Amino acid sequence: MTGAADFEGLLKQAMGLDAASIGSSAVERAVQARMSVHELADSQVYWSLLTASAGELQALIETVVVPETWFFRDRGAFVTLARFACQDWLPARPGGMLRLLSLPCSSGEEPYSMAMALHEAGFPADRYGVDGVDISTRALAHAGAAVYGKNSFRGVDPAVRQRYFDTTAQGEQLRDFIRQRVRFQQGNLFAPDFLPGAEIYDFIFCRNLLIYFDRATQDRAVGVLQRLLSARGVLFVGPSETGLILSHDFVSAKEPMAFAFHKRGAVPEPAKPVPAPLRMPAVQRASLARPASAAVRPASASPRPAPPPKASLAEASALADQGHLAEAATSCEEHLRRQGPSAQALCLLGLIRAAAGNPEEAVRCYRKALYLDQDHPESLAHLALLLAQQGDADGAQRLRKRLSRVSERSGGHEH
Numbered sequence: 495m496t497g498a499a500d501f502e503g504l505l506k507q508a509m510g511l512d513a514a515s516i517g518s519s520a521v522e523r524a525v526q527a528r529m530s531v532h533e534l535a536d537s538q539v540y541w542s543l544l545t546a547s548a549g550e551l552q553a554l555i556e557t558v559v560v561p562e563t564w565f566f567r568d569r570g571a572f573v574t575l576a577r578f579a580c581q582d583w584l585p586a587r588p589g590g591m592l593r594l595l596s597l598p599c600s601s602g603e604e605p606y607s608m609a610m611a612l613h614e615a616g617f618p619a620d621r622y623g624v625d626g627v628d629i630s631t632r633a634l635a636h637a638g639a640a641v642y643g644k645n646s647f648r649g650v651d652p653a654v655r656q657r658y659f660d661t662t663a664q665g666e667q668l669r670d671f672i673r674q675r676v677r678f679q680q681g682n683l684f685a686p687d688f689l690p691g692a693e694i695y696d697f698i699f700c701r702n703l704l705i706y707f708d709r710a711t712q713d714r715a716v717g718v719l720q721r722l723l724s725a726r727g728v729l730f731v732g733p734s735e736t737g738l739i740l741s742h743d744f745v746s747a748k749e750p751m752a753f754a755f756h757k758r759g760a761v762p763e764p765a766k767p768v769p770a771p772l773r774m775p776a777v778q779r780a781s782l783a784r785p786a787s788a789a790v791r792p793a794s795a796s797p798r799p800a801p802p803p804k805a806s807l808a809e810a811s812a813l814a815d816q817g818h819l820a821e822a823a824t825s826c827e828e829h830l831r832r833q834g835p836s837a838q839a840l841c842l843l844g845l846i847r848a849a850a851g852n853p854e855e856a857v858r859c860y861r862k863a864l865y866l867d868q869d870h871p872e873s874l875a876h877l878a879l880l881l882a883q884q885g886d887a888d889g890a891q892r893l894r895k896r897l898s899r900v901s902e903r904s905g906g907h908e909h
């Protein structure tokens with residue numbers, strides 16, 4: 495005789511669900527609902543149908559999943575994502591493509607919030623792609639349509655809503671420039687062929703899923719996340735899932751209210767200089783987190799190297815990275831004198847000025863860079879950040895729009 499334990503066992507095997515997490519009665523109700531769809535009264539007959547039909551198993555899964563989600567849920571995670579992406583990842587990987595995963599993405603509010611957070615921070619649109627994955631095809635259909643009701647906007651600033659959505663008869667329609675950044679696919683975290691490959695993603699949001707699994711199943715799930723996350727990547731989980739993550743090989747990123755973790759022993763960013771100005775000096779990364787006036791680094795204790803005779807931008811960038819800001823500026827200015835003005839050199843000089851606590855001079859440098867090359871993406875992004883820091887939200891917004899137009903012209907979502 496087929497009993498409740500059989501259905502619970504099947505769901506656990508199929509999708510990892512621990513019936514205790516939602517209550518056995520919820521599983522029972524789901525089974526009853528499916529039986530009435532088929533006009534069946536005998537659970538044995540329904541069991542035969544269920545075990546013989548992948549379509550029916552998926553239909554039962556659709557009935558038990560909890561798709562509850564909303565935009566910018568646990569906001570701190572999105573603030574941290576944008577900061578890590580702009581200040582750490584972007585300057586360290588010139589030309590690279592940032593890969594993000596929202597698993598499970600449910601009806602799309604989470605991956606779209608990731609894209610909006612990056613957009614708000616001025617991250618170039620052609621340099622990232624978000625994958626949204628969920629077991630529920632119903633939730634994914636909603637995500638693809640991207641039309642939302644008021645439950646999806648709990649606590650969302652109306653100004654943010656206006657920037658990204660158009661009001662339609664069906665609800666709030668997310669605008670295309672954000673929709674295009676996210677690609678959805680159906681997937682079951684426990685499927686043997688689930689997202690093949692390793693170290694694919696720089697940021698993974700896996701929030702409010704692990705709570706539905708028992709301990710052994712949680713451990714398997716964390717193993718999958720470990721495989722998918724890059725060596726220096728960041729994993730975001732739900733507030734009640736942090737203890738579990740700390741019991742694995744992860745350490746806290748120490749970001750308040752972000753519930754973010756690095757792999758234990760993750761190597762710091764490589765120290766070797768990369769072509770300027772795409773690598774932001776460490777001191778500048780810090781300055782973005784606090785008022786520019788507080789960003790001046792105390793005089794360095796190490797001996798100060800003389801500026802190289804033939805100053806190159808890579809050298810200027812390396813000097814800035816080591817905190818030798820005056821020498822970095824001299825080297826950059828010398829480069830400008832020898833080679834003539836260029837957007838790249840002026841943008842680097844802007845970064846150095848900002849790092850030295852001179853935002854007005856930095857703004858002048860970025861503006862000169864944009865005068866030479868109105869589409870220079872790094873200058874647009876850095877100037878937008880700086881103006882936003884100075885409280886010029888409109889100015890920052892105009893630059894971000896320019897940046898998105900430049901990104902759109904230079905290609906779309908690449909993966």
Ligand SMILES: C[S@@+](CC[C@H](N)C(=O)[O-])C[C@H]1O[C@@H](n2cnc3c(N)ncnc32)[C@H](O)[C@@H]1O
Binds near residue numbers: 732
């Ligand atoms: C509560 S929502 C979380 C959505 C979002 N991450 C958030 O925190 O707002 C849980 C989602 O997990 C999905 N899910 C459940 N089991 C899954 C599995 N084995 N693989 C992939 N997705 C799963 C469900 O379909 C549901 O959409």
